[in-house]
Amino acid sequence: MTFVQVIDCRTSKVDELNKLMDNWVEATRGKRTATHSMVGRDRSDPTHVVEIVEFPSYEEAMRNSHLPETDRIFQELVAACDEAPRFTDLEVLRDEQLNKAVVRRFFEKVANERDLDAVDDLCTADYRHHDPSMSSYDLGAEQAKQEYREFLEAFEQTFTVESLTAEGDTVCARLTYEGRHVGAYRGMQPTEREISSTCQATFRLEGGRIAESWWNSDDLGVIKQLGVYAS
Known part of the structure; x- marks a missing residue:
């Protein structure tokens, strides 16, 4: 304890x-x-x-x-x-790390339960999403939700939060996920292949909501698992 x-x-x-x-x-x-x-x-x-x-x-x-x-x-x-x-x-009888709880709920609701409307509750109105694998490195909430949906529906992933580290208004997440390629994604037709990969994301919070996030994932590893890219 x-x-x-x-x-x-x-x-x-x-x-x-x-x-x-x-x-x-x-x-x-x-x-x-x-x-x-x-x-x-x-x-x-x-x-x-x-x-x-x-x-x-x-x-x-x-x-x-x-x-x-x-x-x-x-x-x-x-x-x-x-x-x-x-x-x-x-x-210590109770230790509530509130910012970490918000980030964990983001993955539970948005990623694993596919509740895209939860973004509106968990993120600020001017939320910005930064991810080199998206259509733009700087997306607002609505565009981010649209691209989340496309990604989640194409691969049916289940995310596991391996660790969360918080400092000030920032939370860093280390993630793994598993899924299956069941839907078209950016010109790639479904292969029905199973995938597993890793991801890291950093979140900045304001007033108990996510205001900004930065993502890095092993996209090349996923493409290789789909048989699209040969090393």
Whole structure:
């Protein structure tokens, strides 16, 4: 279970605290078990600094705290604070990564359930789709829906989201898909051949909706599987 440690500090030496964090990151390279660290300062009290550190589990957090480098930096942190830091240890009960959930729903509804109207709910009105395999690298929502439909109906794919990685307003997806060539597609008549391939896509979100996306897929690999191209 994910474990989070919250460290409350009172200090007039914020720059020194930042340097200590940099030193800890460098000193524990290849050793630390922390997966995410964030430092924030209270807008209403500039001497109130909070660090939030995430670990895969409580046990991994304990391994991290027992590193000699962690202990040394901690002692220096205490010296830089105006009063003893306060620690809050949290077992994470719920972790909603909302942007990732929107992207996952995009593949569930649009790609796998063939609900093209879901694009209107999941994407912004000025959504832009960027894909070198489409008729244009810059498509609006309506044109993108039309070309999605042609592609999905021609190959009857099932998409699997292998991984999603989120940072800020951006979500990156790694995908695999399997299908069968059952319909005409860009001049290619149905071959009834089965296909499997990989795809990567990056999404930018605004206000909980997808505003822009960039796609890269193994189109040459698919063409080879259809017997259209011989290497």
